[in-house]
Amino acid sequence: MSDAQAPAQISRREQILREAARLFAERGFHGVGVDEIGAAVGISGPGLYRHFAGKDAMLAELLVGISERLLAGGRMRIAEGGESPEAVLRALIDGHIDFALDDRPLITLHDRELDRLREADRKRVRQLQRQYVELWVDVVREVHPGPSESRARAAVHAVFGLLNSTPHLGRPGALPGRTEMAELLHGLALGAFGAVAREAAEGESMAASASASAAASGA
Amino acid sequence: MSDAQAPAQISRREQILREAARLFAERGFHGVGVDEIGAAVGISGPGLYRHFAGKDAMLAELLVGISERLLAGGRMRIAEGGESPEAVLRALIDGHIDFALDDRPLITLHDRELDRLREADRKRVRQLQRQYVELWVDVVREVHPGPSESRARAAVHAVFGLLNSTPHLGRPGALPGRTEMAELLHGLALGAFGAVAREAAEGESMAASASASAAASGA
């Protein structure tokens, strides 16, 4: 127990978590059996119970885990405090994009299977999510002081939907690669946030805000 | 059977579909039992089999239905052809927002439970979805000729994620009401699409693209 404790690679436990995440994301929590999860890591069926109290416990650990990591990442980037509020917002966006692109299954689970948790775990996850959202809301309102808080919060939720959309994409290579995708999403998110500010700035001419940007090109 | 055929309101069948949609969206396809669906419409358990071949058939009808209505709506708005490509894009966005806000459960199901369908139905739904996406891609590229097709397609997917984010929102009234929400989402979507164009227009200075907004486009 003294030296060989850090056994080279990831523990069996984490291996199970990764496969479970993939399967849950693919077929839903209820859609995948405990035997399949076992098979995915080379052991079969009830062997999983040597590592987890039950199927629910796996999902709980996955969801709490990603919620905590998202929040921690967000707090870190805010604490680092870029040169400007805009820089902080860009850092938040990039951080979230990294999560969305690298941990697709978890991002999917994160808003799909939350209700399958036991009350206590669900409350914890929701609380973490709420804190994460508020982090963003504060930064967004700092960058774009116009809109009301509820408007800003709704915008943040919507942009999360935008950033988290990557997992749902068609399999074939009809889409950009990872780095181009990250850059594109970054731009889309900034554009969306910018719009909420522009909209608030202009009194009422909502229609004009659309064409104002690129309209001249067609004409 | 001659006169009283259109019996005032919605048929039992449609009643079942609506409740099933709500329950599936809330707890997942596998998470809701056939007895619960029956209970939700006042009959119990296997009585549903007088109206549907099985649980799968309900889901299939729901998903094919919404996919068809989305596509039909999109085609209609394009056929009507607004005064400009921009107007058509705005119409598409508004139409989609109406769906997202009025048929939340269906929008949720639409990208959550697709894999629970039998092969044939799944193929059909995917085909309808693909056609709908291509509709948008064409219009977006007309409005913003800069970006590559794959870039435009990814942007459309992302904006769908944005527009479809409404169902996942916190219950309490911490968010804007329906009309304000629609307006906000409209602005966010336009802002996102605008960004993909701006980004492509400017060579590399990505950071500036946020604040530059409308100014740079003419030049």
Place this chain on the structure above:
DNA sequence: CATCCGGGTTAATGGGCGTTAACCACATCC
């Protein structure tokens, strides 16, 4: 009046699945 038949009912069937029980092998420690 007898007959259908649409739309229900409850009971039975059968399979899938999460979990537990009982048992086992190997490495490590003393």
Place this chain on the structure above:
DNA sequence: GGATGTGGTTAACGCCCATTAACCCGGATG
């Protein structure tokens, strides 16, 4: 070199649940 504990195994239990069977009732049909 026997005790111990960790990480497996397979078999069994029990529940849940979709589907089917068998039966029923009320109204339109003729």
